[in-house]
Amino acid sequence: MSDTPRPEPATVPTSTELIHHPYVPPPGFQAVVPAVHKASTVVFPNVAAMRSRTWRDKSGYTYGLHGTPTSFMLEERIATLEGGRHTLLAPSGLAALLLVNVALLKQGDEVLIPDNGYGPAKELARHELAGWGIRHRFYDPMLSGEALAGLIGEHTRLLWLEAPGSVTMEFPDLSALVAAARQRGVLCALDNTWGAGLAFNPFALPGGQGVDVSVQALTKYPSGGGDVLMGSATTRDEAVHQRLQLAHMRLGLGVGANDVEAVLRSLPSVALRYEAHDRAAREVAAFLQSRPEVVQLLHPAFAGSPGHEHWARTCRGAAGLFSVVLDARYPAAQVDAFVDALRLFKIGYSWGGPVSLVVPYDVPSMRSAGRWAHAGGLVRFSIGLERPADLIDDLTQALGQLAG
Incomplete structure (x- = not known):
């Protein structure tokens, strides 16, 4: 790099010169990670283009709310993932x-x-x-x-x-x-x-x-x-x-470009993560099924869970989500104390992330069609990406406090 300083411009550039700068990056840039396009306003080269362009078939762009290259890309990938077209x-x-x-x-x-x-x-x-x-x-x-x-x-x-x-x-x-x-x-x-x-x-x-x-x-x-x-x-x-x-x-309805970017970055690993969640959840669920405090395991991949035969005929895998019904001798306050005693499991809604989650539910208050068959408290687990043995150790100590 030359040590010769760049000459100062004759005048200070105006805002107009900065906004309407003539430089356009060369075409042809490609990378593994998709580009992030942010826009509300989409500009057109002329009035005819504005009037003829359509977004409904993804052949063009008219307004940020109706799609950008980034959002169109995620939509197409989700359609493929789901086995759909749109x-x-x-x-x-x-x-x-x-x-x-x-x-x-x-x-x-x-x-x-x-x-x-x-x-x-x-x-x-x-x-x-x-x-x-x-x-x-x-x-x-x-x-x-x-x-x-x-x-x-x-x-x-x-x-x-x-x-x-x-x-x-x-x-x-x-x-x-x-x-x-x-x-x-x-x-x-x-x-x-x-x-x-x-x-x-x-x-x-x-x-x-x-x-x-x-x-x-x-x-x-x-x-x-x-x-x-x-x-x-x-x-x-x-x-x-x-x-x-x-x-x-x-x-x-619209979504932020940075959120679309985050999903696009995660999507290539979704099958690997889903399999890992599934494998770990089955290991943890099998442990809980063996415990005397648990009277019913609710995991469709396990025989005895409602609809297991439908799952077996339909599915080639399972998510990292399951519930257990605890013995009715444990009142709601004790069930809550068991959940509070867990250390690796965090109490929180949603699921599908790297952290294992747990939530107790009062099922009878949630149902109106048909009778819920169990009297004991229900606890739902979402198994994250921690080592299953560590999660089992955490459950063991919390179940010990429940029994105590």
Whole structure:
């Protein structure tokens, strides 16, 4: 580098010169990590381009809310992960659930929701959807296809599925439920956060049928760090996608470019992490199943868990999530004390990150369709990426305090 100092400019540059600087970086830059494009305003070379450009088929860019190269890339990768054709991103998993309801339901319609489904989604039905004149019913998730068909009425337009339930972990007969809905012309939407697009293909279930929409909280396994909020809604059907896409635009749903970047960086390792969570969870779950304090293990990959046979027919893996029911001789205060005694497990909602989590639940207060079969307290575990032996040691000391 020359020691000759650069000559000072004749004048101080103005803000206009800085804003409209002529330099354009050369094309052709490629890297392993996708570029991060941030924009609200997208500029056009001329009026004709502004008037002719479209974003709906991802052939162009019109406004930051309608997509950037970064968000389009994540949408395409999630669609591939889920086995779908089209994906839309939302600010959270719950926002993606809202999108599906708003796009596919109108006043006078009815939606069926599994009674073991995601709690905030049930509250959305009880309050906002009901306020808009959309009726709902909660159904027993372990119904047969024939029994579900009997629930479908003339105003039923949408069936929600969750596999397994996010707290009590029952795995329904997805194929039978979808087939029953199809026979009655009812659309099917699945909360596939647990499956993450890896445990099974929601669009090609055993028997050949699939759901119309698969929703994920990308907050969980695709992100993997416990530091991003994002959701997705994926479809194969073009007509359903168009309904979702237009509602998505009118609702003004958008995601931050840095959050998209975080998910894009984590996505290449999601299959490896999912397998690691699964393997560790089965080891920890087997330990808890052997303990006298535990009367029921709720993990779909284990025989005796509700819906295990449906899981075995549908899935090629399982998430790192399971619950246990403790003996009824331990009152709620003792169950809470057991949770408080854990050291490696952190008390917190959500899951899918590197840190193992635990939450106690009062299941009877959460159910309205069908009777909960257990009297003891339920505790849900999300197994992170710690060494399973260390987690088992932590559980051993906390169970010792519970028994004491």
